[in-house]
Amino acid sequence: MQILVLPGDGIGPEITAATLDVLRAASDRFGLGLALEEDAVGHESLHRYGTTVRPDLLEKARSADGLILGPAATFDFKDPAHGEINPSMFFRKNLDLFANIRPARTYPGVAGHVGSFDLVVVRENTEGFYADRNMEQGNAELLVTPDVVISLRRITRMCCSRIAQAAFELAAHRRQHVTIVHKANVLKLGDGLFLEECRKVARRFPGITVDDFIVDAMMAHVVRAPQRFDVIVTTNMFGDILTDLTAELSGSLGLGGSLNAGNQYAMAQAAHGSAPDIAGRDVANPLSLILSAGLLLAWHGQRRQAKMFELAAAAIEQAAEAAVAAGEMTSDLGGRLGTRATGTALAARIRAA
Ligand code: ATP
Numbered sequence: 001m002q003i004l005v006l007p008g009d010g011i012g013p014e015i016t017a018a019t020l021d022v023l024r025a026a027s028d029r030f031g032l033g034l035a036l037e038e039d040a041v042g043h044e045s046l047h048r049y050g051t052t053v054r055p056d057l058l059e060k061a062r063s064a065d066g067l068i069l070g071p072a073a074t075f076d077f078k079d080p081a082h083g084e085i086n087p088s089m090f091f092r093k094n095l096d097l098f099a100n101i102r103p104a105r106t107y108p109g110v111a112g113h114v115g116s117f118d119l120v121v122v123r124e125n126t127e128g129f130y131a132d133r134n135m136e137q138g139n140a141e142l143l144v145t146p147d148v149v150i151s152l153r154r155i156t157r158m159c160c161s162r163i164a165q166a167a168f169e170l171a172a173h174r175r176q177h178v179t180i181v182h183k184a185n186v187l188k189l190g191d192g193l194f195l196e197e198c199r200k201v202a203r204r205f206p207g208i209t210v211d212d213f214i215v216d217a218m219m220a221h222v223v224r225a226p227q228r229f230d231v232i233v234t235t236n237m238f239g240d241i242l243t244d245l246t247a248e249l250s251g252s253l254g255l256g257g258s259l260n261a262g263n264q265y266a267m268a269q270a271a272h273g274s275a276p277d278i279a280g281r282d283v284a285n286p287l288s289l290i291l292s293a294g295l296l297l298a299w300h301g302q303r304r305q306a307k308m309f310e311l312a313a314a315a316i317e318q319a320a321e322a323a324v325a326a327g328e329m330t331s332d333l334g335g336r337l338g339t340r341a342t343g344t345a346l347a348a349r350i351r352a353a
Contacts, residue, residue, distance in 0.1 A: 004057075009071060016289060021347045022346050026350055042072040070289065072087045089130070104121070108321065114226055119246065122234075127156060160197035177209045177210075178233060180198045181238055243271050259292060282339045
């Protein structure tokens, strides 16, 4: 399996280095033959090539079997005309990675805020309120006068239907429960359409229990009793906000792994940002990207019917659970290890398994 690795900004290079340690160990242990090719995106790329993402990276990504993208300093990148492009948007849009799969679960040994739970948020990734990707050309935010901005949100039947399908397929392999999160009481057309398409897809999965919540009420429910949720399907921005909450409820944003998947390509990417406040200090939790890389191996294994990749993915998750339970974790989870040492400890567990 060939993986294109793009470490990115802030804590990106640190958590990527730890992730590569773990992947090399998994590759050796399970005979995966991983070929890991690194390249630059974000500030480093802007400095070297005058753009945060070179167009030829798209071809490289298409010819690889998967991508690992570290976080990018998206807040710094304001002017696409000057090469300041959001790398995350670039790959999600151009590779049509429409399903953002964001699991959140508690780990034994981590003092959680709300009791133990295990859920997955399935977030639409290619349209909604994301003005940098919801138009064929141009940007969906318009400066009407210096004091007036209009932001447009795009919702299509096709995108609603395919994200719902992804959620129900996932639920069919879990606890058979899908929760639809929307704001159809106010966004009657857009979220009305989302709800309608989700319910249409639900009819194809009669064994799966379906309920729905208005997004604001959902924030209260997920804090009060996250145990009641299995798979949650929602639109782009609601999913982005909800998953910072679910990751933090599980113990830390540093546990927020995620996979961006389409019909042909997939990209592992931590759910959090570049965390400039802790960059370069060897304190960032690498588990977010390590768990994301595990999801990528599982995706590849299912697609190619390559059992060893699925076993390797399971081994990464089990090693993470055992390491956390043994206190081999970073300070955000109450541990004492640095970023690199967390990766080394996990790699050793996988080699010894
Ligand atoms: P960006 O502008 O790139 O989104 P941010 O700091 O605004 O960066 P996040 O990177 O999501 O947003 O970080 C939010 C908070 O969570 C920060 O205080 C950060 O230090 C913390 N955090 C994020 N990721 C991790 C991690 N992997 N390990 C530990 N703490 C993290």
